[in-house]
Amino acid sequence: MTDIVIHGASSFIGKNLLRNLQSRNFRLIVLARENSKIDTGDSDISIIRYNRNIDEIDPAKIHADKPVFFEFCWQGVFGDERNQIEQITVNIPLIINSVRFANSIGVKHWIGLGSQAEYGNLNKRISEEDVCRPTSLYGKAKLISSDISASLCRHYQIEHSWLRLFSVYGPEDNHDWLIPYLVKTMKRNGAVSVTMAEQYWDYLYIDDMIQALKKLVFSKGIGIVNIGSGKSVQIRTIIERLKTILKSGSTINYGAVSYQKDQVMFMEADISRISGLLNWEPEFDIEMGLTRMLNQYIEVHN
Numbered sequence: 217m218t219d220i221v222i223h224g225a226s227s228f229i230g231k232n233l234l235r236n237l238q239s240r241n242f243r244l245i246v247l248a249r250e251n252s253k254i255d256t257g258d259s260d261i262s263i264i265r266y267n268r269n270i271d272e273i274d275p276a277k278i279h280a281d282k283p284v285f286f287e288f289c290w291q292g293v294f295g296d297e298r299n300q301i302e303q304i305t306v307n308i309p310l311i312i313n314s315v316r317f318a319n320s321i322g323v324k325h326w327i328g329l330g331s332q333a334e335y336g337n338l339n340k341r342i343s344e345e346d347v348c349r350p351t352s353l354y355g356k357a358k359l360i361s362s363d364i365s366a367s368l369c370r371h372y373q374i375e376h377s378w379l380r381l382f383s384v385y386g387p388e389d390n391h392d393w394l395i396p397y398l399v400k401t402m403k404r405n406g407a408v409s410v411t412m413a414e415q416y417w418d419y420l421y422i423d424d425m426i427q428a429l430k431k432l433v434f435s436k437g438i439g440i441v442n443i444g445s446g447k448s449v450q451i452r453t454i455i456e457r458l459k460t461i462l463k464s465g466s467t468i469n470y471g472a473v474s475y476q477k478d479q480v481m482f483m484e485a486d487i488s489r490i491s492g493l494l495n496w497e498p499e500f501d502i503e504m505g506l507t508r509m510l511n512q513y514i515e516v517h518n
Contacts, residue, residue, distance in 0.1 A: 218433060219280035221323070223247040223270060223314060224288025225254055228389045229329070229425060233286065234261075236426050242433075245280060247273065271313045275320040282324040284433050287314045290329070293391070298333075298354035311361040315368040325375035326365065327432055330440070332382045332418075332485070334359040337478050343486035344380075344440055351478045362440055375437030379428075382444030382485045385505065386422030387512040395419075398455060399510065402464035409472035411479075413452035418444040418484045421505035424498040431494040438493045444485030449502045457503065461510050 220237060224230045225246045237244060244261045247270060248254050254263055262279075266272040291306050292298060311328065318326045333355030334348050350356045362378045369376035385395045394410075401408050420443065428443060455468060491497055500508065 217241060217243055219243045219245070219283035220433065221245045221247065221278070221280065221283045221285045221318075221321070222288065223286065224290075226252050227288045228386075228391060229384065229422070229429075230286070230288040231388075232386070232422050232426055233429050236430070243280065245278060245283070269313055270310075270317050273317070275317070278321040280321060282322055284325045285314075285318045285323040285327065286429070287311070287326065287328045289314075292354065298352045300353065303353040303357040304360075307357050308360055308364065311365050312368065315365050315372070315374070318374060319368075319372040323374055325377065325432070325435075325437055326369055327377045327379070327429070328361065328365050330362050330378045330380040331355065331358045332380055332442075332444075332483060334362065334380055337480050339480060339482045341484045341486055342442065344442060344489055366439070369437070377432055377435075377438045378440045379443045379490075380440065380485075381425075382418040382420060382442070382483060384420045384422055384425050385509065387509050389422075394451070395454065395458075395506075395509075398458050399462070402459055402462045402466045405465040407467045407469060408455070409469045410451070410455065411473045411475050412471050413450070413455055415451045415480065416448040416482045416484065417451060417480075418446070418448050419454075419502060419505070420445045420498060421500035421508070423508075424500055427499075428490065428494060428496050431496055435494060438490065441490040441493070442485040442487055443490055444487055445498045445500075445502070446485055446487040446491075447501070448482065448484035454502065454506070457506055458510070461507060 220242050225234045246263045250265050292302055335342050336349035336351045348359050350359055366376050389396045
């Protein structure tokens with residue numbers, strides 16, 4: 217029996233991982249705020265609540281044997297939130313407390329979620345060897361957190377993994393990112409307002425992300441790695457494909473939204489490192505992922 221602790225199980229990635237691990241040979245422990253909505257439907261999952269900070273929890277309440285710890289919590293991921301001071305004052309202490317708490321309960325492997333924003337606007341295929349030049353406080357806070365978490369894990373002799381995620385998508389995403397926005401709007405034949413959509417971005421389907429996380433459960437720490445599909449796709453292609461699959465009557469207003477000042481026009485992950493370390497490759501290309509996502513969306517909403 218493998219013990220797993222998840223902090224941030226109400227996030228898009230967290231809830232998908234939790235759902236996937238249920239009814240398998242794992243003991244699952246969820247750490248959540250008092251007001252966090254965690255609907256597991258499984259009485260065998262232990263949910264331990266806290267008010268403000270994870271370090272309020274008495275480690276003696278965690279009955280686990282050398283668990284694997286997933287850290288998915290982060291404050292401020294949308295728009296202007298990415299340049300608010302809380303990126304530094306809230307999130308960096310959150311990561312420090314997470315690793316310290318992990319040590320107090322005997323965690324063997326701590327896994328944190330980074331971002332392609334740590335690299336900044338490189339406009340190229342990105343490997344872990346590229347120099348990081350983040351342009352937002354969000355990216356800077358993630359980068360600092362990757363270094364601090366690695367240092368603390370070395371100090372506590374905990375295995376460390378930090379996944380620099382490019383873009384992930386799938387059904388039930390609770391964030392109003394581009395693809396969920398397009399699906400919701402096109403389903404009601406509403407007008408879609410976007411940029412000229414000339415960007416090429418890297419999108420990873422959620423099921424592929426979960427498969428990588430599951431492999432990490434049985435892996436030693438792999439350090440800082442990129443995680444993405446490894447293949448970029450033009451945003452305009454995604455828009456047109458969704459419109460076709462949904463048979464939507466939406467008008468697409470290209471250019472109605474201006475590019476950001478530091479707009480990333482090309483973003484693609486070199487995933488050779490994580491692929492080699494975990495023997496993992498994404499199974500879903502963008503066509504398969506969008507089709508699967510929409511089929512599940514239609515099942516739920518029709």
